[in-house]
Amino acid sequence: MRKLLLGLLPCLFAGMVTAQENTPPFLSTAALSPDGQTVVFAFEGDLWKASVRDGAATRLTAMQGYETNPRISPDGKWLAFTGRQMGNGDVYVMPLAGGDIKQLTFHSALDDVNNWSWDSKTIYFTSSRLGQVTGFTVGIQGGTPKRIFGDHYFQFDHALAEHPSGDIYFNDTWESYSQIARKRYKGPFNPDIQSYNPKTKQYKKHTDWEGKDFGVTIDRNGKVYFISDEQNGEYNLYSFENGKKTALTKFNTSIKAPVAAADGSKVIFEKDYQLWLYDAASKKAEKLSIKLPRNPVLPADKDFQVRGNISNFDVSPDGKKLAFTSRGELFVSDLDGKFVQQINKGNTERAREVKWLSDNKTLVFNQTVDGYLNWFSVAADGSSPVKQITKDLRNNRSGVLNSKRTKMVYLSGRDEVRLMDLKSFDNKTLVKDELWGFQNSDPGFSPNDEYVVFTAIRNFEQDIFIHNLKDNKTTNLTQSGITESSPVWSPDSKYIYFISSRTKPSYPFGLQNPRIYRMPLEKIDQPYRSDRYDALFKTEKKDTSKKEPDPIRISADRIMERLEQVGPNFGTQYLLNVLQRGD
Known part of the structure; x- marks a missing residue:
């Protein structure tokens, strides 16, 4: 017994x-x-x-x-x-x-x-x-x-x-x-x-x-x-x-x-x-073990509409092609969208961001692998298969290319700003800081590719930082106690534009009615009215030579006192890009 x-x-x-x-x-x-x-x-x-x-x-x-x-x-x-x-x-x-x-x-x-x-x-x-x-x-x-x-x-x-x-x-x-x-x-x-x-x-x-x-x-x-x-x-x-x-x-x-x-x-x-x-x-x-009677409908193929569901896109350097993601899939089309080709990305995971490289053929995109976003490359013309670039147990996202499309800055996990060489696909960490794993602002390059601009968290609010790629020095430009987000460098290198609610912290409810501001990086006097009047009568000579990007000069001392609001004083405003007249 x-x-x-x-x-x-x-x-x-x-x-x-x-x-x-x-x-x-x-x-x-x-x-x-x-x-x-x-x-x-x-x-x-x-x-x-x-x-x-x-x-x-x-x-x-x-x-x-x-x-x-x-x-x-x-x-x-x-x-x-x-x-x-x-x-x-x-x-x-x-x-x-x-x-x-x-x-x-x-x-x-x-x-x-x-x-x-x-x-x-x-x-x-x-x-x-x-x-x-x-x-x-x-x-x-x-x-x-x-x-x-x-x-x-x-x-x-x-x-x-x-x-x-x-x-x-x-x-x-x-x-x-x-x-x-x-x-x-x-x-x-x-x-x-x-x-x-x-x-x-x-x-x-x-x-x-x-x-x-x-x-x-x-x-x-x-x-x-x-x-x-x-x-x-x-x-x-x-x-x-x-x-x-x-x-x-x-x-x-x-x-x-x-x-x-x-x-x-x-x-x-x-x-x-x-x-x-x-x-x-x-x-x-x-x-606990649970046995559920289910109808496995997810593996079945389904038709879906791409129109109105594009989540990310990039125009090729030659201006002829468009790469975009929709509902987790990767596509390439002509600029008018008349000829669309779905790209085989190697699995059924979700693709999110996509960028063209300088050869007008190679795409860099991120997609989930075991729940984490990692970077991949693929030839849009089918000449080379999908290659996985990163294999991290963290989300690699918010990729932005420099002007020559030779480097990409991106966010990794909740604490790293990274730089990728787009020829060798080697990665290095530029900055380790408190970024959070969500609600991030995209990083970016200065017009001459000398600096990287990004935001990090201080007391639950975003501050704007710049990192010099040559001397590996990072500077906090804002330190105001409220959020400054979505920083974008102006094409003339003189300003950083961003959005902010100057009298309201964003935590915990998010930005409330943000406005667009710009930060003059150099401390300069505004031109006198008489000088501006005289300039109206000067004959401008047409310059056909190719200009190099202006050198960047930054006077960080009392920089927050030089802020200028450039958007209207009503409504909610967000910032995508800054264009200069003639671009």
Whole structure:
């Protein structure tokens, strides 16, 4: 008998949560049944239900729009979720076993399900109906939602979870709401775990880590689980053990959206675009295997329109050809677009940027490889195959060529400005700085190709920098505390044009009504009116000789005092390029 039992134990564990290769990615916002044996999750816009033991999934919803944030009631009878049938998010409820779906909120703002009350009669949700996000409750039968903190002291309360004691746990900064993707933040808006009891009026602050603590989920026994980045800068699962903050996982990649089973047996969360289960008894986490019935339509060939969907283009130096990307594919055409040829780029990955080299034949473009943008080359006439130039586990993007098309400056990852020799395709790092991996300004060359101009982050705002390619010296030109972005050198080398909102920092909402400015690089006096009048009567001699680019002179001292606004003083203005009369 003992041998039989020992033989059965591995089988039981193998049937529970071992990950299979056929589990698709992007399963999200999962919740567990009270006993931890059933999981409901969002996938491809619908809600699905699966057994934790065998992973066999069935579809629960197929509404217009998409459904997220499923939450199972503590009695195991009801499923609340956020549905976008009308475009905006509303709160819906349905029997977990299947049945009619009932809409509980009807506001045009976003209503997003958070949690249930322990009596299974009330649903906690957040809403933007009063401007900023704040917490509400609505009964399972519907009715008028009620604001949780009616005294309006907390203005951004979200991630609401009810403790069996009646305390309402929450966060109240955007760093745990709209800025979750920004890891390792430390500052005045760092989220802490807080609670408030509406009956006793007692407020508690449970954590004081200078980083991010957020995303509380609570079991029926009152055990609190949450996310923190204190351990290694990545989001991991934590709890309070005897009142002390304790790490339960030690992952090198972040988790998100933890939800505990009501009985406290398990916690489900997202990690690496998959669902994971933390077992409270064994204190171990494993990837959850889910089997989904699917119709594999993505591999099938589809027709699509290029017109109106061009994302990047470049004109060849001889002025005869156009290279462009559309919907991830690479094309070459004549200037009028009458003859279009799709270029075989070697795989089905997404192409993004494309540049012609000086031979009017070779294209340099970037496309994703294993999720990262890397540079490739290909002959547009088919005389040579696709060659991969870079093989980095970081995004190589925002490529800009110099005037002779012999070098390309580009951004790599979140911290490098690089230079590529377009003959040998050798790369070197010019500058390592805080660039961020998104919301970047394109770098560029000065007209004589002596400098590279780019932006880097200082206190969440972009500053304009120039890097001298000869002496390898980098200079910060702005240092104003607000964002100056999209720098472009004027053709006469005398100015750098950019956009900025001079009285408004861009973080966290982005540039608000930016204007176009120019920065005179050299400190010179403006010509007197009498001199300008005399110049009207001078006879100009036609110069047919080919001019070399003017030498660049930069007087960085008090350069910000010389700024000139060149755009109109209304509306929102963006900057693509600067042309000089006669170009």
